[in-house]
Amino acid sequence: MPRQAMQRRLPALVAAAGLAALSAVPAAGAASESALRSELEALKQRIKELERKLEARRQNERQTEEKLAELEKEVASAAEWKSPNTLIHMAGYADVGYTDARGASGTFDSxxxxxxxxxxxxxxxxxxxxxxxxxxxxxxxxxxxxxxxIDLFLNDYVAIVAGKFLSPVGWFRQNIHPSWINRLPSAPAGFGHDQAAPNADVGLQVRGGFPAFGGFNRVTYAVYVGNGPTLEADGGEIEMIETPGLGSDTDGEKVVGGRLGVFLAQRRLELGVSGATGKVSVTKNAGASVSDGARGYRVLGADFTWRPWRLDLRGEYIRQEVDDLASSAYATEGGTWRAWYLQAAYRFRPTPWEVVARYADYDTPHDSKDLTQWALGVNYVFAANIVAKLAYEFNDNPNSGVAPSIDDRMLAQVAYGF
Amino acid sequence: MGNAMAKRKRSANRPAAGVAAAGLLLAAAAAWPPASRAEYPPKGDFARGARLWVLNCGRCHEARDPKELRDDQWITTLYHMRVRGGLTGQDVRDLYTFMERSN
Incomplete structure (x- = not known):
């Protein structure tokens, strides 16, 4: 019964009880007085009972109001979590691997x-x-x-990227190298760290994309200025071009470059050309830090991705070149590091099985490091971001009589992107 | 002598690079923030987002299931992909609308 209704009825009940008692007096006399008293007592008891019930109901209402206030707080807190001004998210990838190279014992090496x-x-x-x-x-x-x-989204078509970034020159190093994305357990010959493809730089980049050619087609671009690479010399020759993303520019000469891509969505085809130019200098000789003059540096690259039917075809060419420097105290001759690869992958949908084949060629100024490589693999795709890979690499040095820097090897890997 | 000339040349290059960088940052500062919005990202086109999801993800990797992440996680993931894959702001809004309603 609602509290207000009960409160309204209490006086009426008391009055009714009194009237009943008074009207009974003349008729019943003294004999019925005790009966009336007991009836009055019963009514009093009932009133007390009703008061207790009313108090209990009030108590319940107070508790309900408190619970409601708590719930309102929780709902407000959940809404805050859904739409804060700052979002924090952890992504990434991880992998474990096993390598069994010819002439060596197998090892869990990754x-x-x-x-x-x-x-x-x-x-x-x-x-x-x-x-x-x-x-x-x-x-x-x-x-x-x-x-x-730190990326600043200037408008729908321009983002300014400042800091240490993966080199926008080429496609494999900036987008395909994570193990859950790469369809083979290894990078193509020449596309590893400090090989033919630039890895990273520190500087400023402007990048983005804009619609072109109708439909879902798009042009993508990236332009950057950075500290550039450094050279490591040994025995009077340049051993390698290092592109770790240097936190200093010892020769004071910046490198500028970028990539221009066209994505033809309906054809599932993407084409890109890349380039960079600037100056670099030798900063290490036989492991020791040195200072040397600046020399010319150029990069040229081209890449494609084509996904007809269930095939995934991709390839890339990259060429890094440093000029001669007659006045150099450590390496007067420059050199060219060149690499390319072609890869085909086929997923037997709806099964989780996938097969991959890749050919790569890596050419350097040093015969001992040149490599041609076939890699064949089979993958089990647990989910879009989890894959187990098993592959075999056939590695050869194209220079007659020179052993390859990597032996033929079997590679197994489980990769997880998150 | 040669070193001194090279140093002078490098010194001359530095202001040019500095001016270019400063110009870029000033342009950014002038245009930022692009707009004041109560909600972000603003709603996009669900159907277009679905199509973009099919066409774009496979440029590098298999398309991830919208159910893999929460809405707020999709926001950061899609802005990361905007930088990586050269998506436009509108592409991101459409993709987010598709992801938000599909997970």
């Missing part, structure tokens, strides 16, 4: 964890950073900062 952290302020600014943690041969843990950039 344990790698690459967390990527995203901090985003609304749709205006994003901080993104990838670390690489991996176990070395002697059991130590090697750490590296793969990239760290």
């Amino acid at each position: 344990v790698r964890f690459n967390p990527i952290v995203h901090y985003q302020y609304r749709d205006l600014v994003m901080l993104e950073s990838e670390l690489e943690l991996k176990v070395t041969e002697d059991g130590e843990t090697e750490t590296g900062l793969e990239y760290l950039t």
Whole structure:
């Protein structure tokens, strides 16, 4: 019974009881007085009972109101979590692997964890950073900062990217190298760290895309200025072009470059050309830090991705070149590092099985490092981001009488992107 | 002598690079923030987002199931992909609308 209704009825009940008692007096006399008294007592008891019930109901209402207030707080808290101005997200990938090279015992040689952290302020600014943690041969843990950039979304077509970034020259190094994306357990010959393809740089980049040619087609672009690479010399020759993304520019000469791509969505075809130019200098000779004059540096690249039917075809060409420098104290001759690869992958949908084949060619100024490589693999795709790979690489040195720098080998890997 | 000339040349290059970088940052500052919006990202086109999901993800990797992530995680993931894959702002809004309603 509602509280107000009960309160209204209480006086009426008391009055009715009194009237009943008074009207009974003349008729019943003294004999019925005790009966009336007991009836009055019963009514009093009933009133007390009703008062107790009313108090209990009030108590319940107070408790309900308190619970409701708590719930309102929780709902408000959940809404805050859904739409804060700053979003935090951890992504990345990890992989474990096993290698069995000809003439060597098999070994579990790959344990790698690459967390990527995203901090985003609304749709205006994003901080993104990838670390690489991996176990070395002697059991130590090697750490590296793969990239760290603050991205400013200027408008729908332009983002300014500042910091250490993966080189926008080419496609494999900036987009395909993560193990859950790469369809083989290894990078193509020449596309590993400090080989023919630039890896990273520190500087400023402007990149984005805009609709072109109708439909879902798009032109993509990236232009950057950075500290550029450095050269390592040994024995009077340039050993390698190092592109780790240097935090200093020892020769004071910047490198500028970029990539221009066309994505024809309906044809599932993407074509890209890349280039960079600037000056670089030798900063290491036989492992020791040195200072040398600046010399010309150029990169040229082209890449494609084509996905007809269930096939995934992709390929890339990259060429890094450094000029001669007659006045150099460490290496007067320059050199060209060139690599290309073609890869085909086929997924037997709806099954989780996939087969992959890749051919790669890597040419350097040093015969001992040249490599031609066939890789054949079969994958089991647990989910779009989880894959187990088994592959065999056939490695050869194209120079007669020179042993390849990598033996033929079997590779197994499980990769997880998150 | 040669070193001194090279140093002078490098010194001359530095202001040009500095001016270019400063110009870029000033342009960014002038245009930022692009708009004041109560909600972000603003709603896009669900059907277009679905089509973009099919066509774009496979440029590098298999398309991920919308159910893999929460809505807020999709926002950061899609803005990451905007930088990586040269998506436009409208592409991101359409993709997010598709992901948000499909997970």
